Amino acid sequence: MYWLNVFTILLYFLSSVLYAVYFFFQKKAVQRAGYAVLLTGFLLHSVLIGAALVTAQAFPARNLSETLSISAWAVAGVFLLLRYKFDLRVLGIYAAPLAAVTMLVSALLPNQPREAVTLFKSLWLTIHVIIIFLGEAAFALACGIGIFYLIQEHAIKSKRHGFFYKRLPSLDLLDSTGYACIVVGFILLTMGLIVGFVYAESVWGRFWSWDTKEVWSVISWLVYVALLHQRMTVGWRGRRAAIMAIIGFGALLFTFFGVNFLLKGHHGDFTKF
Amino acid sequence: MNASQAQIILMGLNHKTAAVEVRECVAFSQEETVDSLLKLKAQPAISELIIISTCNRVEILMAANDRQAAIAAVMTHISESKQITGPALEKALYVHVNEAAVRHLFMVAASLDSMIIGEPQILGQIKDAYQVAADQQTAGVLLNRLLHRAFFIAKKVRSETGIGDSAVSVSYAAVELARKIFGDLADKQVLLIGAGEMAELAVEHLLRQRVGAIFVANRTFKRGVELAERFKGQAIRMEEVNEHLTRVDIIISSTGAPGYMITGPQVKEKMRSRKNRPLFFIDIAVPRDIDPAINRINNAYVYDIDDLKGVIDENIDERKKEAVKAERMVEEAVIKFQEWVNNLDVVPTIVDLRQKVEGIVKSELEKTLHGLKHLSETDRAAVNRMADALVKKLLHDPALYLKSEGSQGDRAVSVDIIRKLFRLDET
Numbered sequence: 244m245y246w247l248n249v250f251t252i253l254l255y256f257l258s259s260v261l262y263a264v265y266f267f268f269q270k271k272a273v274q275r276a277g278y279a280v281l282l283t284g285f286l287l288h289s290v291l292i293g294a295a296l297v298t299a300q301a302f303p304a305r306n307l308s309e310t311l312s313i314s315a316w317a318v319a320g321v322f323l324l325l326r327y328k329f330d331l332r333v334l335g336i337y338a339a340p341l342a343a344v345t346m347l348v349s350a351l352l353p354n355q356p357r358e359a360v361t362l363f364k365s366l367w368l369t370i371h372v373i374i375i376f377l378g379e380a381a382f383a384l385a386c387g388i389g390i391f392y393l394i395q396e397h398a399i400k401s402k403r404h405g406f407f408y409k410r411l412p413s414l415d416l417l418d419s420t421g422y423a424c425i426v427v428g429f430i431l432l433t434m435g436l437i438v439g440f441v442y443a444e445s446v447w448g449r450f451w452s453w454d455t456k457e458v459w460s461v462i463s464w465l466v467y468v469a470l471l472h473q474r475m476t477v478g479w480r481g482r483r484a485a486i487m488a489i490i491g492f493g494a495l496l497f498t499f500f501g502v503n504f505l506l507k508g509h510h511g512d513f514t515k516f
Numbered sequence: 517m518n519a520s521q522a523q524i525i526l527m528g529l530n531h532k533t534a535a536v537e538v539r540e541c542v543a544f545s546q547e548e549t550v551d552s553l554l555k556l557k558a559q560p561a562i563s564e565l566i567i568i569s570t571c572n573r574v575e576i577l578m579a580a581n582d583r584q585a586a587i588a589a590v591m592t593h594i595s596e597s598k599q600i601t602g603p604a605l606e607k608a609l610y611v612h613v614n615e616a617a618v619r620h621l622f623m624v625a626a627s628l629d630s631m632i633i634g635e636p637q638i639l640g641q642i643k644d645a646y647q648v649a650a651d652q653q654t655a656g657v658l659l660n661r662l663l664h665r666a667f668f669i670a671k672k673v674r675s676e677t678g679i680g681d682s683a684v685s686v687s688y689a690a691v692e693l694a695r696k697i698f699g700d701l702a703d704k705q706v707l708l709i710g711a712g713e714m715a716e717l718a719v720e721h722l723l724r725q726r727v728g729a730i731f732v733a734n735r736t737f738k739r740g741v742e743l744a745e746r747f748k749g750q751a752i753r754m755e756e757v758n759e760h761l762t763r764v765d766i767i768i769s770s771t772g773a774p775g776y777m778i779t780g781p782q783v784k785e786k787m788r789s790r791k792n793r794p795l796f797f798i799d800i801a802v803p804r805d806i807d808p809a810i811n812r813i814n815n816a817y818v819y820d821i822d823d824l825k826g827v828i829d830e831n832i833d834e835r836k837k838e839a840v841k842a843e844r845m846v847e848e849a850v851i852k853f854q855e856w857v858n859n860l861d862v863v864p865t866i867v868d869l870r871q872k873v874e875g876i877v878k879s880e881l882e883k884t885l886h887g888l889k890h891l892s893e894t895d896r897a898a899v900n901r902m903a904d905a906l907v908k909k910l911l912h913d914p915a916l917y918l919k920s921e922g923s924q925g926d927r928a929v930s931v932d933i934i935r936k937l938f939r940l941d942e943t
Contacts, residue, residue, distance in 0.1 A: 399696060400811060402823045404830060409682075413699035414794065478791025481815045 247291055252350060254284030255319070255343035262335035266410060274332050278323075281339055285319040288346075292316060302369040304376075311349035313372070315342040317380035321427075325384060329420045333411060337387035367442040371435055378431030379495055382467075385424035386492035389485035392417040396482055418480055421488055429467045436460060459498035466491040522563055522579045522658060522928055524857075526617035527590055527609060530573035531631050534608035541600050542608075544569040548597070549648055556593055557654045561585035564656040566663070568624075568645040570638065572631055577621060579658040579928075587611060618662065618853050622846045625666040626673040627680070633835045634679040639670045657928045661856065669849040676845070677838040682831035687718035689827045690798045690819065691725065694766055697796050697817060701725040707764040709733045709757060710771030711743055715800050718768050719747055731764060733757050735771070761786040761795070768798045769805035780809035783816055798824070859941070860931045862918045868940045870911055877903050 261277030264270070292313070295303040303309045322338035325331065391411055398408040411417070439457075440450040451457065470487040473479035479487070529542060544552060549567050556578075557565050564579035580586035591609075595602050612620045623629045627638050646663045649655045655663070674680055683689040691701075698704055704727050708719055711734060719730065730749030733756065734740030740751035752760060761767075761783065769777060783795065792815045799806040799820040811818040819827075859865065881903050885896060918930055935941055 395696070399693070399817055402819070402826060404827060408696070413695060414697050415699035477788070478793065480792050481794065483814065 244291070244294070247287065248350060251284050251288045251291065252343065252346050254280055254287065255315070255339060255346055258284060258335070259339040259343045262339045266333065266336045269410065274335070277335055277339065278326065278332075281319060281335070281342075282323055284342075285316070285323060288312075288316045288319065302372055304372045306352075306354065308349045308352040308354035311345050311352070313376050314380065315345035315349065317376040318342045318345065318383055321377060321380040321384060325420070325424065329416070329423070331388070331412060331416065331420050333391070334384065334387060334420075337391070338384060341383065341387070365442065365445075367438060367445065371438040371442055374431050374438060375435035378428045378435055379499070381424045381428030381431060382488075382492050382495055385421050385428060385488040388417055388421035388424060389488035392421060392485040393482065396485075414481065418484065421485065422474065422480075425467060425470065425484075425488060425491075429464075429471060432460075432464055432467070436464065456498060456502045459494070459502050463491060463494040463498050466494050522581050523583055524614050524617045524658060524662065525578045525580055525583060525586055526575060526612045526620050527578075527587065528568075528573060528575035528620075529608040529610065530575075530629065533610060538600070538604065538608050539572070539574070542574050542594060542598055542605070543571070544574065546648075549645070550652060552593060552597070553649060553652045553654045556589060557652070559586070559589045561589055564659045565654040566645055566649040566659055568642055570641045573624070573629075575621070575624065577617070577659060577662075579656065583613065614857075615850060615854055619846065619850045621662065621666050622669050622849055623843075625670040626842055626846055627670070628673075628839055628842055628846065632684055633832075633839050634681075634684070636674075636680055639667070639674075643667065657932045658857070658860075662853065665849060665853050669846060673842040673845055677841045679835055679838040679842050681838075682834055684828050684831050684835070685717075686714050686800070686821065686824045686828065687721055689824050689831070690718045690768070691721040693798075693817075693819060693824075693827070694722070694796055695725070697794055698765065701727050703728040704766055705729045705731070705764040706749075706766045706768065707731045707733065707757070707760055708743070708747075708749075709754075709767065709769040709777060709805065710735075710773075710801065711739065712770040712800060715768050715770035715798075716743070718798060718800070722766065723747060727766070729764075731760055733760075758782065758786075762789050765794065766796045766798065767806075768800065770800040771805055772801070773805060774803060776807045777805040778810070779807045780813065783807075783810045784813055787813060787815065800824075856941075859935065860928050862927065862931060865931050865934055865940065866911075866915050866918060869914065869934065869938055870907070872938055872940060873907050873911060877907055 258277050258281035261273050261280060265274040265277055292303060295309075304313050318338055319342040322334065322342075326334065392414065394407050395411040395414055395417060398404055398411075399414070443452065444450045466487065470479065470484065470491065474484060529539065531539070534542070544567055549569060552567060553565055556562055556576075561582040562578050562580050566577045568575040568577070576590055578586055578590070591602070591605065594600065595605060620629070625639055625642050627634050627636065630638055642663070646655065649659070683692045694701060694704075701722065702725070704722075706719065706722055706727050706729070708715060708730065723730070730744070730747045731752050732740045732744040732747065732749050733752050733754050734743065735754060737751065737753060743749075744751040757777070761778070767778070771777060778797070787795070794815045794817070797806045797810060797816070797818040799818060802821060804820050806818050806820070808818055808820065810816050859868070881900065885891070885899065891899070914934060918927075918934060
């Protein structure tokens with residue numbers, strides 16, 4: 244099990260290296276290899292998570308190490324899907340290292356599975372966690388695409404075309420893919436929050452308990468609501484949308500880490516050392 | 517008789533060695549080319565011949581046994597048929613022999629010798645010239661092979677280096693930029709304000725990218741209608757330009773107006789009704805038509821003529837860098853071709869042939885003797901002797917044939933046949 248985990252990390256890193264090589268030298272074969280390696284890593288990772296699920300009889304998101312592992316898995320998975328739908332090969336240079344580093348940190352953190360409390364055995368909770376993480380992965384990619392957008396836009400506006408201008412795709416592709424990520428992420432986050440509320444009701448007898456993580460989740464959700472609303476009404480696209488995607492992901496990261504480390508709440512247990 | 521092997525000779529002039537007056541004077545038209553091919557091929561010194569003539573160069577490629585005579589024949593032919601004197605021609609002309617000639621042809625074919633490095637037309641022009649020579653049957657073994665290698669290396673250079681990747685003309689640079697902004701240009705709407713060669717060329721490039729509607733605004737409406745007809749677009753009046761800002765995506769402006777045709781506040785206001793869909797201004801006019809402040813508005817991009825020239829300069833530098841890589845590839849191809857040419861020599865071919873036959877006999881002999889353990893040492897020696905004699909006698913006549921000019925009188929042809937017949941080049 245341990246070695247399979249190490250092997251997954253190695254595959255993610257190998258994929259990152261391949262994508263970096265592709266980015267520099269623009270060789271299509273290398274890009275395909277990077278995709279294949281990432282896909283292999285993702286499948287292996289899925290098997291590992293499945294095995295953990297079976298042995299522990301609970302979804303493995305009980306401490307920070309496990310949650311990070313799930314995050315890496317979600318990022319890899321959402322990227323693979325996105326790459327299938329959109330011709331955004333270059334995003335691999337962001338997604339693969341993100342998955343690799345997250346996975347590495349997860350492996351370095353102590354992972355002592357605590358007694359599976361009945362809390363973790365619920366199907367609702369499993370769904371809640373999976374949906375939320377997939378949504379957050381989509382937002383993570385939207386953030387990366389936003390960064391690419393800003394770089395490319397700067398190159399075009401400043402009229403200094405260089406290294407990135409040639410390698411990054413058109414502004415339109417970046418903008419529409421980023422938008423697609425945000426729509427998907429938003430739908431998943433909304434569903435995840437609803438499932439979470441329902442589950443909270445069944446466990447604690449109330450939908451909402453002013454838990455800090457709940458509050459911050461809703462704040463992040465509102466950032467995306469604002470972004471989507473503005474896009475649909477007055478056409479907030481391009482630069483503004485890119486910046487908002489980055490801010491939104493910042494809020495999500497704070498919800499994920501900041502709340503656990505700085506504030507307290509009933510989610511804290513799952514993501515503490 | 518031991519006649520020296522045919523040499524490859526390339527004589528020519530190009531944009532670097534001759535001014536346009538000289539080039540247009542020496543250039544061969546289609547009929548002149550055919551005529552010259554036949555006349556020069558009739559010269560005993562010249563065994564194979566191809567003439568490449570474009571607006572930037574004339575290259576006369578020959579295979580000849582007698583170098584001096586061949587060069588003199590070409591010189592005489594040109595000074596007799598063209599309005600140019602000997603000294604003026606000699607000054608502009610370069611002559612490359614063998615390896616240098618091969619290298620030069622490869623460089624030309626790969627577009628490394630072009631005025632604009634990497635321009636794609638030259639390869640097609642050489643192909644046409646080769647076709648003409650092939651039709652007149654003036655190209656033989658040497659030049660056929662040489663030209664095919666040239667096409668091969670040219671394609672390889674194009675696909676494996678970035679030599680032809682980026683735009684080096686103003687109008688094409690504008691199209692490339694548009695693609696970096698909009699991605700797919702299909703269905704994007706274009707507005708041309710004014711007229712002018714570069715602007716019209718840009719519209720034509722855009723049309724090739726299957727853009728949607730084209731609008732043309734011109735100070736003289738009639739001229740606008742004419743232009744619109746050419747682009748299958750629609751003419752509008754100058755006063756309608758403002759309202760079309762909501763509709764179109766790419767605006768190419770090239771008027772002689774003294775002030776700005778389109779100002780910042782005007783675009784800022786339109787961006788709202790456009791729902792911030794990107795707007796790309798290509799300003800080819802001097803003085804400028806488009807307020808440069810528009811470039812600071814979100815989702816609006818302005819490139820004036822200097823910006824586009826800056827892009828081109830960058831791209832040319834990029835091509836020059838890639839050219840270094842390409843030259844290395846050409847050098848490899850030259851070495852390979854020289855190897856092939858050297859093999860066309862008689863002696864190496866006879867050696868190769870003997871080695872091949874000896875190799876076959878030896879391995880068959882070993883197999884057979886392995887199964888005949890009962891033979892004595894003397895028996896074995898006798899069998900070996902017989903095998904050696906067989907090889908010698910078999911090879912005697914082909915060797916004679918090769919050494920004695922061959923039947924067609926062209927040694928390269930006989931060598932080539934032998935090499936192909938016995939597959940000497942496939943090891």
